[in-house]
Amino acid sequence: xxxxxxGVVLGATCQLIYLSYIPVGGANIPDNHxxxxxxxxxxxxxxVSLDLVGKFLPVIILLSIFFMYxxxxxxxxxxxxxxxxxxxxIIIRKLIQKSFLIHLxxxxxxxxxxxxxxxxxxxxxxxxxxxxxxxxxxxxIFFASGSLLMRFFKRGFGK
Amino acid sequence: MTRxxxxxxxxxxxxxxxxxxxxxxxxxxxxxxxxxxxEIPKSIRLxxxxxxxxxxxxxxxxxxxxxxxIKDETNPxxxxxxxxxxxxxxxAIGDQYYWNGVKPVFLLIPCLxxxxxxxxxxxxxxISISFVSxxxxxxNERIKGIVLGSEFGFAVVSKIRLVKERWGYQYFAKISFxxxxxxxxxxxxxxxxxxxYIIFAxxxxxxxxxxxxxxxxxxxxxxxxxxxxxxxxxx
Numbered sequence: 001x002x003x004x005x006x007g008v009v010l011g012a013t014c015q016l017i018y019l020s021y022i023p024v025g026g027a028n029i030p031d032n033h034x035x036x037x038x039x040x041x042x043x044x045x046x047x048v049s050l051d052l053v054g055k056f057l058p059v060i061i062l063l064s065i066f067f068m069y070x071x072x073x074x075x076x077x078x079x080x081x082x083x084x085x086x087x088x089x090i091i092i093r094k095l096i097q098k099s100f101l102i103h104l105x106x107x108x109x110x111x112x113x114x115x116x117x118x119x120x121x122x123x124x125x126x127x128x129x130x131x132x133x134x135x136x137x138x139x140x141i142f143f144a145s146g147s148l149l150m151r152f153f154k155r156g157f158g159k
Numbered sequence: 160m161t162r163x164x165x166x167x168x169x170x171x172x173x174x175x176x177x178x179x180x181x182x183x184x185x186x187x188x189x190x191x192x193x194x195x196x197x198e199i200p201k202s203i204r205l206x207x208x209x210x211x212x213x214x215x216x217x218x219x220x221x222x223x224x225x226x227x228x229i230k231d232e233t234n235p236x237x238x239x240x241x242x243x244x245x246x247x248x249x250x251a252i253g254d255q256y257y258w259n260g261v262k263p264v265f266l267l268i269p270c271l272x273x274x275x276x277x278x279x280x281x282x283x284x285x286i287s288i289s290f291v292s293x294x295x296x297x298x299n300e301r302i303k304g305i306v307l308g309s310e311f312g313f314a315v316v317s318k319i320r321l322v323k324e325r326w327g328y329q330y331f332a333k334i335s336f337x338x339x340x341x342x343x344x345x346x347x348x349x350x351x352x353x354x355x356y357i358i359f360a361x362x363x364x365x366x367x368x369x370x371x372x373x374x375x376x377x378x379x380x381x382x383x384x385x386x387x388x389x390x391x392x393x394x
Contacts, residue, residue, distance in 0.1 A: 009273060012274070075176060136387070138356070143367040146363060149340065149343070149367070
């Protein structure tokens, strides 16, 4: 990719935000993995700076929410199929194949679409002046830290 | 060889996850791979399809126990009752141990290393160790589930309960709390250059604390953004 360091800083920040979102139990959460990886690939050739990471954090948050809704859509399609199929006649193998097909049909075009769109608007995002990347980076880090501290304090200490 | 095959199929437990029957299809798929299709009584297969859920790393415990009991020709009614009772336990214990303990620790250690160390090579090594360790733990749990389930049958419940006695169940969350505390303090020292930054950093941590306390309320998130806008305006 050209710039592993950028990937590491971006990835670490996104993981911290992700952890402060992650619920303990089954629920839809923003898909930060795809969003952060896509952003790293797109920004791979640029030099790492906290300002650059901060400038793209709002974009990553929006993208991860977008992919969360795609996951929700996939699950809703699966639910729709499950409601219609009589349980006695289910062929598990076919449902598993269908699941992979649904996943590929939804996610592959979306990832490619987002990639080309992000690549197209990359320079516009970098040139944005109405917020400072470094300030947003600090905001994301400290807000996520505060949120996490309370979560572990509230429910995290053992039995 | 069969165990390796089962380990491979255990990664498909959450395939076709849906809001109606949850992880039932993945669990049934794992059971299909464990036994031949015609060996599984129809009532048990139907029970699994109707509803099944649980933490993906702990599901092999239950499914291989079901497989063992089917092989021993236990009454299907009893097996169905076992499935009913084990579903809640798999979720509660697994989520608390893995999602609230193991995962945060193994994510936060690399995050902290990025903030503390300058040496990129050292950071890569820490990330790699963390990645390998986490996956070792979860793969080990799956293998353990397959082995213990097929050995103990219904009695595997006591083995699932033993997860609560593990050192990590009690301490991983505490370690995570400490790492975040260190993370916040180091971030203060490293990035904060002047007192307005210190004030805003304290404010953001405070909003984060309150927001989480109230269950990630949108209201507190909105207040934080207002604080952020003020910061942009002042600095």
